[in-house]
Amino acid sequence: MGSMAIKLDMSKAYDRVEWDFLEAVLLRLGFSENWTSLLMGCVRSVSYSVLVNGIPGETFTPTRGLRQGDPLSPYLFIMCAEGLTSLLQIAERDGSIQGVSASKRGLKINHLLFADDCVIFSRAKMEEWTRIMYLLAIYERASGQVLNKQKTSLFFSSNTKEETKAFILQGAAGISCDDYNKYLGLPTLVGRTKYNTFHGLKEKIWKRMNSWKNSFLSTAGKEILIKSVLQAIPTYTMSIFKLPIRLVREIEMMFSNFWWNHKKEGRGVHWRKWEKMGKSKQDEGLVLDLVRKGSVWRVGNGNSIRIWKDKWLPKEKTFEVQTCPNTIPAESKVSCLIDSALMKWNTEMVKTIFKPEEAQLICSLPVSLRGAADSSIWGYKKKGIFTVRSAYFVDLDTKHQKYGEPSGCNQFVHWWNAIWHLEVIGKVKHFLWKSVSNLLPTKENLFKKKILDSPLCPVCDRGIETTLHGLWECPVARDVWGDRESPVAKWGSSFDFFASSWTEFYDRLEAKNLFGDENGHYSPRLYGEPHFMLAAQKHSVSSAFMAEAYALWRAFTLCDEMGVRSVVFKGDARLVVDAVKNSSPDFAWHGQLVEDLKNELAIHPSWNLSFTSRGNNKVAHELARLAYSVVTETVWIEEGPDVVSSLISDDKLCSSD
Helix, strand or coil: CCEEEEEECECCCCCCCEHHHHHHHHHHCCCCHHHHHHHHHHHCCCCECCEECCEECCCECCCECCCCCCCCHHHHHHHHHHHHHHHHHHHHHCCCCCCECCCCCCCCECEEEECCEEEEEEECCHHHHHHHHHHHHHHHHHHCCCECCCCCEEEECCCCCHHHHHHHHHHHCCCEECCCCEECCEECCCCCCHHHHCHHHHHHHHHHHCCHHHHHCCHHHHHHHHHHHHCCCCHHHHCCCCCCHHHHHHHHHHHHHHHHCCCCCCCCCCCCCHHHHCCCHHHCCCCHHHHHHHEEEECCCCCCCECCCCCCCCCCCCCCCCCCCCCCCCCCEHHHHEECCCCEECHHHHHHHCCHHHHHHHHHCCCCCCCCCCEEEECCCCCCCCCHHHHHHHHHHHHHHHHCCCCCCCCCHHHHHHHHCCCCCHHHHHHHHHHHCCCCCCHHHHHHCCCCCCCECCCCCCCECCHHHHHHHCHHHHHHHCCCCCCCCCCCCCHHHHHHHHHHHHHHHHHHHCCCCCCCCECCCCCCCCCEEEEECCCCCCCHHHHHHHHHHHHHHHHHHHCCCCEEEEECCHHHHHHHHCCCCCCCCCHHHHHHHHHHHHCCCCEEEEECCHHHCHHHHHHHHHHHHCCCCEEEECCCCHHHHHHHHHHHHHHHC
16 A cells, blocks of 8 residues: 655744644643743733834734744744644544554654644545544644645655545645655655755855855865855755765865866866865864774773773873783773872882883873762863764774875874964965975976976076975075064074974974963962962973862862861963863863862862962962972961062952952
């Protein structure tokens, strides 16, 4: 027996909702009378006025309908549609209609409902058609909805007999038998040629790409357009259907032509394959196994992590220990490396068992200071949260490893990070990227493309015009860089000198932007009279963030030890303050320390944490500098060292402001 689908179209669906019906449905769904009365008061509060020659007339109050554009209206309409859903489910239970299943033993579905879009499925029988029309008539009388028969369509499966179709259509009275091509923006039928079914995506991209406004975009502007607009067009369809490879390649070719071509005609010079353009910016440019590949352990108390078999070290590619098993058993847990009394690594034991570089990495890992359990995180993101984007790059990297890649492909990772994180306009970043990637239209590159007959520099006529020659080595370029006011006037002209100088300069610039003290010296942030102060050294700290987090933890424990109940902690490490005050769980590698800090604040309601500028935190920074000279932790009670005495009054004034 054949099947049929009815695509309903309700005329003015939102405007025809009866208020009494909506109220009855809400009460039937179990909402309290007080809440329902409050909600219906909002619904009935609407009033309208008509503009006549730009002047609003008298207001009038409607007796039905939901306001279009109100964020609450779609939810209320869905509740009204529950009336139709209930009617169809009751009819299916008593056997008067039957749904349709996609397979022999699959779940039967009698309708799909999304807001005011509804499709009803049943067997192609006159009895079931009559029953559905009867149920729709009941729903119309109760809710105020009216079926628009001119826009409602009826579709039959291929195994439905022609006489059955004619018999049902005869009783349809105005409803057309036509294919409804799309439902919720997706094709309802996919034929043998998927390419023809989804070819409209290519046309949409082509129209958006050929807008006259896009002719004036820079390379950086094109990057934003491709990533934010063009690649988003097929995303919704691709989340449901697998597109043909031919269509995907054609769309990629359109992207490539648009990226490299600076004119409306022609295809331009493609300086790099589009496949290589798909790499992450750090590298210049999913299935359960993939998720398992990126899932790693974050050390809490170490009781759940096996030292030699699990992934728990923050180093990409493997996340595993590379040192061969030696003095401890193969099934040993990470907890045996932790001093459970002090909740810190047993440094001497770690250095004895592991290679020096791994021992240093392990000792820099934070452990839960309150003994929290180990947790699983996504190892390929700093925040430890899985994203489809990061999984895509993991999969891409896995394929590169499988098919091989040049040995020096990762030697410029630091350069890519430096370029893409510069605080300059986008076209400058793209120019630097093209320069380092050798994608500029130099004489050498044009000669390789057989566009020019000679690769020699037209200015000095001494050497081949490479990217480095044109920007750095050419005598004319050196004259530009050799200006008296230029900080690189005395730099050498070789690439090695340029590369090392650039790296050193960027590292120095980056260090200045780091907040806090990267050596891990810390002190509690206390204001007012100097009740107590602390200075100490913290070794094996992997980042300034960790140093500041440990400093805050020591401030917490010191106040706890001293029995201070009401404290305001102020720190200039905004990232740490924001992380601790964020209510969402922290899944980063250092997240267990952040969670410890959150827990400590939670059990001390009278403690408060806030951010202050570095200029208002001079005492703490002076104590951090003083920590260089102390061998063990030093605490001053009701006084402080002489070097901070003059700064206390300044911090008190800043704090009071």
